[in-house]
Amino acid sequence: MLRVRLKADGRLVEVLPDGNERAIASDPQAIATAAHRAARSEAARTDASYARNVRSQTGLTQAAFAARIGVPVETVRNWEQGKRSPRGPARALLKVLEQAPEAAFAVLGKAR
Numbered sequence: 001m002l003r004v005r006l007k008a009d010g011r012l013v014e015v016l017p018d019g020n021e022r023a024i025a026s027d028p029q030a031i032a033t034a035a036h037r038a039a040r041s042e043a044a045r046t047d048a049s050y051a052r053n054v055r056s057q058t059g060l061t062q063a064a065f066a067a068r069i070g071v072p073v074e075t076v077r078n079w080e081q082g083k084r085s086p087r088g089p090a091r092a093l094l095k096v097l098e099q100a101p102e103a104a105f106a107v108l109g110k111a112r
Helices: 028-058 062-069 073-081 088-099 101-110
Strands: 003-006 012-015 021-024
Touching (some): 028 062, 028 073, 028 088, 028 101, 088 101
16 A cells, blocks of 8 residues: 655655655656556455455355355456456446345356
């Protein structure tokens, strides 16, 4: 997770995991890039908890969930660890699984 801090003198610094700070260039492009990275990091964390919550509602392990939705277990693991975010059809499938898991699994079972 990227943490950015605005110092009193107007400098923008990145807060490193060890608590030290690293100066970020003060040009607008660098600031926009840092802000974009921070937003992406936050979005990935949100997507990770969403994917994890949907799976946990089904009561399935990562491996069983992956098998039921037809993706490799690494995909589910990456979603839940925030390394990847579910996009497009995968996000739609998670939404359906959240709202009506029995129906979604029934349809997925027929598709095979």
